Amino acid sequence: MQGSANLNVMIKAARLAGRSLVKDFREVENLQVARKGPGDFVTKADMRAEEIIREELTTARPSYGWFGEETGEVKGADPTRRWIVDPLDGTTNFLHGLPHWAVSIALEHKGEIVSGVIFDAAKDEMYVAEKGAGAWMNDFRIRVSGRTRMTDAVFATGIPWGTRRTLPATVQDLAKLMPQCSGVRRWGAASLDLAYVATGRYEGYWEREVKPHDIAAGLVLVREAGGLVEPIHDGRDILGDGMVIAANSDLFGKFAETIRSR
Known part of the structure; x- marks a missing residue:
């Protein structure tokens, strides 16, 4: 697609960070095999990737605000725009x-x-979207799934771990949804869950406790691919609340009714 100047800057930053992470990922695999502790190494890889992105974006748009997972929020001279990374x-x-x-x-x-x-x-796989310009994966236009029956649908979610407060509600969601659908996946990357909804690999996705950095880009991706995205609770803010539900337009109503019912 022919994207805006801002989108091109974002794509370049993502590619540079991705290239760095791929190199580090090979090392993590080696560390796993050697049974060494890879945790600190991954933290450094994460921080290095964020530094690469921040340098690219702030150099290109120094007035924009910044909200990064590792480095937090920095107000910009332009209060109307910020990167969420x-x-x-x-x-x-x-x-x-x-x-x-x-x-x-x-x-x-x-x-x-x-x-x-x-x-x-x-x-x-590079997923990109801009408001009003559609959604793309590499050089191909993408659309949400055309499936119309819950029994044919595959959904995705993030299942809370440890003592997270949303675990009981998520277990209830699964108990209500599983008998109606073809399956539920928990692959551990919310951004890709939304990307997969946008490209039709999943029919829908929901999560009750997710960080704004993980889902911000995916929101516009699903909408531009023809899907619907809403907060789980009406009137709430998705990014602020950390609760989201997304699906193709044909199944959204039934899916949302199932997740929202108590």
Whole structure:
């Protein structure tokens, strides 16, 4: 696609960070085999990727604000625009040598996500979208799934771990949804869950406790691919609340009704 200047800057930053992470990912696999502790190494890889992205974006647009997973928020001279960045979504997968993780970069303008880039560097899949310009994966236009029956649908979610407060509600969601659908996947990278909804690999996705960096780019991607995205609770802010539901337009109503029912 012929993207805007901002989108081109985002794509370049994502590719540079992705290239760095792929090199580090090979080392993580070696560390796993050697049974050394790879945790600190991954943290450094994550920070290095964010530094690469930040340098690219702030050099190109020094007045924009910044909100990075590792470095937090920095106000910009332009209060209407900010970057929202997760340099490595799917850190646990990365840590375990699983090739399912991504770089996620979004541009917010006046409180709305207007551009998004999600780069699955391990598979060389670049997902991009801009408001009003459609959604793309590499050089191909993408659309949400055309499936219309819940029994044919595959959904994705993130299942909370440890003592997270949303675990009981998520277990209830699964109990209600599983009998109606063809399956539920938990692959551990929210940005790619949304990218897969946009490209029709999943029919829908929901999550009750997710960081804004992980989903910001995916929101515009799904919408531009013809899908629907809403907060789980009406009237709430998706990024602020960390609760989201997305699906193709044919199944959204039934899917959302299932997740929202109590």
